[in-house]
Every structure is written in structure tokens, then in C-alpha cells.
Amino acid sequence: MTDAGNAQTDSPQEYFRFDTEADFQMAVDKLFQQPGRELRVFDSNLSVLKLNSPARIDQLREFLAANRANRAYMVVHDTDHVTRHCPRLMNLLSRYNHALQINRTSDEIRELQDSFMVLDRNHYVRRPVARFFRGAAGINDEGEALVMRSRFQEIWNASYPAVSSTTPGL
Numbered sequence: 191m192t193d194a195g196n197a198q199t200d201s202p203q204e205y206f207r208f209d210t211e212a213d214f215q216m217a218v219d220k221l222f223q224q225p226g227r228e229l230r231v232f233d234s235n236l237s238v239l240k241l242n243s244p245a246r247i248d249q250l251r252e253f254l255a256a257n258r259a260n261r262a263y264m265v266v267h268d269t270d271h272v273t274r275h276c277p278r279l280m281n282l283l284s285r286y287n288h289a290l291q292i293n294r295t296s297d298e299i300r301e302l303q304d305s306f307m308v309l310d311r312n313h314y315v316r317r318p319v320a321r322f323f324r325g326a327a328g329i330n331d332e333g334e335a336l337v338m339r340s341r342f343q344e345i346w347n348a349s350y351p352a353v354s355s356t357t358p359g360l
Contacts, residue, residue: 217327284355294352
């Protein structure tokens with residue numbers, strides 16, 4: 191992974207909390223509306239991100255297509271949901287295999303319970319406990335986003351490539 195990231199903009203910093211699935215999905219939508227080059231996602235299995243819905247796949251496709259240098263890195267504990275229930279994501283992985291990578295956590299860190307997304311060094315959506323929709327999002331919050339980006343790097347280093355566009359059984 192490169193060390194890309196946009197410099198802090200003059201845009202105002204926003205912080206908001208959410209407690210429901212609808213509000214969580216709105217926070218994810220707002221994250222996808224922000225400009226950025228590298229998206230990092232850590233989740234137990236990506237199911238709550240609705241990565242088989244046409245709308246969410248369109249958001250991810252638009253992000254990847256916006257610039258040849260854009261990248262999305264995802265780490266999950268369990269790949270079954272992705273490989274069995276997300277044919278649209280698998281299709282996108284096939285088309286953008288140079289820009290989208292899905293890893294699986296090693297056994298040593300499978301007990302991690304949170305879930306988060308970080309876009310560059312400025313924007314994030316985080317749920318402290320992945321089983322619940324309670325969490326927070328920050329837009330133009332470089333301080334917190336940098337901390338989560340660093341944490342993602344540690345998780346990434348303790349993971350391995352696990353999903354390819356040619357996964358058998360699809």
C-alpha cells in the first residue's frame with residue numbers, strides 16, 4: 191500500500207454519531223461522497239456494508255474509476271459472505287483486481303470486534319463493536335482518521351490475501 195492521502199482541506203470538520211442501521215448507511219454514503227484516493231475497510235465480513243446492493247457497488251465502482259491511482263483495501267475475519275453472497279463485489283474485484291484487494295485476518299487478531307472505514311487521512315466511519323450499529327463518523331477529521339489509518343495498517347500487516355476474482359464455487 192502506498193502512503194497516499196489528501197492534505198487537510200479548508201472544508202469544515204464534521205462529526206456525527208449514529209445508533210441505527212439507517213444512520214450508519216447514511217454515514218457510509220457521506221464517506222463515499224468525499225474525494226479521496228485510498229479507502230481502507232475493516233469489518234468482520236462486510237455484510238453490513240451491503241456490498242451486493244447495486245447502489246453501494248456503484249459507489250465503490252465510481253470511487254475506483256475516478257482515478258487510476260485509487261485503491262480500496264479491505265480486511266475481514268470471514269470471507270464466506272463475500273464469496274457466497276456478493277457476486278456484484280466479486281465482479282467488481284474481477285474488473286478492478288489491480289485496485290481492490292480483500293484480505294483475511296490471521297488467527298492472532300480474529301478477536302478484534304470493531305469495524306471501520308477510513309478514506310485517505312481525513313474521513314472515517316467507525317463502529318466500536320461491529321455487532322451493533324452505534325458509532326461515529328468524521329469528515330475532515332484528520333486527527334482521528336490518521337489514528338484509524340495507522341490501526342488499519344497494523345491489521346493489514348496481520349492479514350493475508352484471501353479473496354480473488356477467480357474464487358471457485360461462484
